[in-house]
Amino acid sequence: MPKLVDPAARRLEVVDAVFRVVVRDGLAQASLRNVADEAGLNIGSVRHYFAGHQELMLFAMRSMLDRVSHRLARHIEEAPDLATASGAERRAVMDGLLCELLPLDDVRRAEVTVFVEFMTAARTDSALGDLAREAAEGSRGLITRILYRLSARGDLRPGLDPDTEAVRLWGLIDGLCLNSVLHPDLLSPDACVTALRGHLAQITTDSDADGHSTRGR
Template sequence: MPKIVDPVERRREVVDALFRVVVRDGLQRASLRTVAAEAQLNIGSLRHYFATQEELMRFAMGSMIERVAERLRAAIEEAGDLAVLSAQELLELCARLLGELLPLDERRRGEVTVFLDFAAASRTDPALRDLASQVAVGTREFVGHVLERLEARGALRRGLRLDVETERLSALVDGLAMNAVLHPELVGAYDCLEVVRTHLGALAT
């Protein structure tokens, strides 16, 4: 009997292989051939799922966006009824949620590394630009939503401009993510989370 291959699982394996190649060697080395070798597939089998490198890249980025979104949804569900949380507990939850965008462990470090390479490539590759823009817009919308929830609970100081604070916090998260990947000896996981906690605390009542 021929082995039955689950196409969803196989695509996930290929995306994981792509991430490993990008983290280890950089996006410029992530050709269909190198990804196929990393996934222990022949190039013909990989082309059955992804005809071109662009198709693979776009699928991989979409997959990463969905993974992060799913973790955020799970963290919110795990927190339960947000209305019963104290202001301090709500601030800590928000810091944890923002931590999903930071390289706090090997999995998230891989995701941030892949995204940084992808975003750099999108500057000169129009085929990737819309997804990079989608991530940037999505990050700001998420950060804005976090601050809106805090404001609605009365956990933020009065008089803050949420549009400005959204951009400030987005820039902080982006900067921490980039520096923690490029200079892990200077910015570690603990530093990232403490900076986010301190910033949120400075905005609190």
């Protein structure tokens, strides 16, 4: 017989409530009382599962980052074997992976919104600082690794430095995310992917490594 309440599940319910409050009203409104109301719980219950406000915020931020990581990991697992893929296929994989970071649907839009809120809050909240740094290094590192792989296979346009291209792509993606979340009517999801695709098209070669020309789109 299953226990009536699964503590881990409860914590996740509370975290989901945190996310909803953050998306709707901003991180500043994510007080214990507001979160408890949003979760349909009593504040006492919330406090039973989290030592205090700070631990809740920390756990929520960590959960958000884990969620993104897992989504990316799943995407990587499902990717075809890069060793046997053609140049076009390799570029498609990269395209799909990076698009996964953009707020293209409601789920990812909410996630990116929460991401932005926590990251900006971490600038002045030392409790979140370590996690923010870790996340930033992770995303930047991932993009850097992708570009190095591209470069190693000759998919990166000659003359381009993978490191500075990583900075550029990192900034572009974060900028698209930010503007899309802050000004959804000025930057539609379609415009986001168009901008990203345009960028990728410019920094990658558009011919197959085997020599087959795949010009145009």
